[in-house]
Amino acid sequence: MKRKPFITEAEAIKEDFKGRTNYWLCNPEVADAKGLQICRAVLPPGEGHNFHRHPELEEVIYVLQGKVEQWVEQEKQVLNPGEVAHIPADVVHATFNDSDEDAVILAILSPAASHGPATVDVFDDEPWKSMRG
Template sequence: MSETFFVYPESVDRFAFDWGHLTVTCGPSVNGAGRFSAGLVHVPPGQGHARHNHPGAEEIIFVLEGEGEQMVEDTSGNPVTEQVRAGCTIFVPESRFHSTLNIGSTPMKLFVVYSPAGPEELLRDLPDFRLVPPPHA
């Protein structure tokens, strides 16, 4: 793999789901990044992804656009839910369950980072997974 330093979302595969899509723009399969992976998530109004976790990985979610309801479990397994909007950074500790719901009237756009790299590849096993090759808008 040649070194790829600059990646635009429309130039790489998109992972589409019933609730929205994820475009991985940095990671082992995109540019050889080994310690983390990252990408853009698009969640249409009224949609959201179900409660899930990433065993062995931490996640950072940064809200670029829109507003939503974000849940992250605390150390006791209790859900902590807060309304979030553009500019908010959400930290999801290793293996914690979390979910996102778009409660606004416009799409939510999120930038996500996983460490270590890899949790995004497990999404390919979900029943509603669809691979959308580039180019896409």
């Protein structure tokens, strides 16, 4: 089925997931996307996406609003609006909002589909479970 080229937030796939709200704006379910996925995620204060990896997906996280504590492997940096983290496929990473206001990020992943699990949680494994101390 051919999908239209313009997607509004009302047409996005809304997903309440682990304390945050994801708006899937582009993926095979929303658009004719074969090479990428775009997700706008709202992270309330104290929420985030704990340590995980995407075995087959490369990702860019772009901060739209607020600030996030971004981890890529064992490196941490606070990202502000307009700043980006690039995560190669199968690299452990995490995003946390430790501020008092919502943070909004745009996650861009490629390709649009994977053959195995899209996300593998590792936050209960060392060294990740001790990383934030």
